Amino acid sequence: QSVAILGAPFSKGQKRRGVEHGPKAIRDAGLVERLSNLDYAVHDFGDLTFKHLEKDEHFMHVPFPRTVGRANQLLSGAVSGAVGAGHTCIMLGGDHSLAIGSVEGHAQHCPDLCLIWVDAHADINTPLTSPSGNLHGQSVAFLLKDLQNKMPEVPGFSWMKPFLSARDLVYIGLRDVDPGEHIILKTLGIQYFSMRDIDRMGIQRVMEVTLDHLLARKQRPIHLSFDIDAFDPSLAPATGTPVNGGLTYREGIYVTEEIHNTGLLSVMDVVEVNPTLGATPEAVEATTSLAVDVIASALGQTREGAHVAFPKIP
Ligand SMILES: N[C@@H](CC/C=C/[B-](O)(O)O)C(=O)O
Numbered sequence: 670q671s672v673a674i675l676g677a678p679f680s681k682g683q684k685r686r687g688v689e690h691g692p693k694a695i696r697d698a699g700l701v702e703r704l705s706n707l708d709y710a711v712h713d714f715g716d717l718t719f720k721h722l723e724k725d726e727h728f729m730h731v732p733f734p735r736t737v738g739r740a741n742q743l744l745s746g747a748v749s750g751a752v753g754a755g756h757t758c759i760m761l762g763g764d765h766s767l768a769i770g771s772v773e774g775h776a777q778h779c780p781d782l783c784l785i786w787v788d789a790h791a792d793i794n795t796p797l798t799s800p801s802g803n804l805h806g807q808s809v810a811f812l813l814k815d816l817q818n819k820m821p822e823v824p825g826f827s828w829m830k831p832f833l834s835a836r837d838l839v840y841i842g843l844r845d846v847d848p849g850e851h852i853i854l855k856t857l858g859i860q861y862f863s864m865r866d867i868d869r870m871g872i873q874r875v876m877e878v879t880l881d882h883l884l885a886r887k888q889r890p891i892h893l894s895f896d897i898d899a900f901d902p903s904l905a906p907a908t909g910t911p912v913n914g915g916l917t918y919r920e921g922i923y924v925t926e927e928i929h930n931t932g933l934l935s936v937m938d939v940v941e942v943n944p945t946l947g948a949t950p951e952a953v954e955a956t957t958s959l960a961v962d963v964i965a966s967a968l969g970q971t972r973e974g975a976h977v978a979f980p981k982i983p
């Protein structure tokens with residue numbers, strides 16, 4: 670089993686500086702060693718280099734549309750290459766606008782992929798519904814075929830076209846959804862599990878229903894887009910849009926253990942780690958080591974332990 674690590678030091682999908690330092694911070698928390706210990710052949714492709722386009726005025730109230738679009742076009746090619754080379758791909762953000770390129774690049778090889786979006790936020794605003802204009806809150810709207818009659822032509826995104834069906838997407842962890850997003854979730858009938866649903870059902874049942882919804886008809890590659898702000902801010906404080914009442918450590922790890930156990934994980938994004946937003950070095954370290962933990966868990970690290978098959982107790 671081989672895993673490719675792709676760093677995407679990018680921040681223009683939102684306004685707070687520092688999230689571009691996420692990839693280095695997650696690496697510094699020991700990602701490569703942890704994955705090597707899981708018997709993966711680790712191919713660290715390093716960090717992509719993103720150009721900041723000089724002339725890039727707003728589209729409506731959306732900042733940096735061309736810069737974000739170009740970054741995602743570059744990322745799409747890199748993810749497509751990694752998946753095409755047979756690697757399981759770990760994309761380190763950077764802000765969540767990067768999921769546009771990551772999922773699009775993945776779909777080039779796996780058009781039947783399904784998407785599990787773990788996040789406090791739905792990231793499904795269109796430019797017309799977005800309260801902030803920030804593209805990290807609009808990523809899913811760029812991916813969905815079902816929303817195309819609601820999406821304007823945003824400069825910088827003419828290289829892609831939407832390919833995902835609403836039924837191939839499940840949200841876990843929602844607790845800060847804008848009115849425009851709520852209309853879209855309900856109108857398209859998107860399957861989501863808010864933090865209230867997790868409180869009611871428990872994370873085991875949420876994962877059972879999620880994986881049944883996505884895989885019962887047929888097994889297919891999973892794209893896991895994990896926003897670190899899905900976790901409670903007490904666990905992941907170094908992030909740009911923290912929201913109280915998030916996933917516990919155990920819930921987040923259970924989510925990734927269950928996804929690993931399908932054997933179908935193909936690409937995982939880990940985004941919105943902003944090492945400049947931790948109040949203390951310990952807060953930053955807690956956030957980055959949590960990111961490493963969920964990646965390791967998604968790739969097979971188990972809480973119960975593991976061993977290679979011995980014929981008998983040594
Ligand atoms: N819904 C808000 C917040 C967006 C949050 C984006 B994040 O989930 O990628 O952190 C917006 O659209 O501005």
Ligand SMILES: [Mn+2]
Pocket residue numbers: 732
């Ligand atoms: Mn602005």
Ligand SMILES: [Mn+2]
Pocket residue numbers: 765788790792805896941
């Ligand atoms: Mn997000």
Ligand SMILES: [Mn+2]
Pocket residue numbers: 788789790896898899910941
């Ligand atoms: Mn979020």
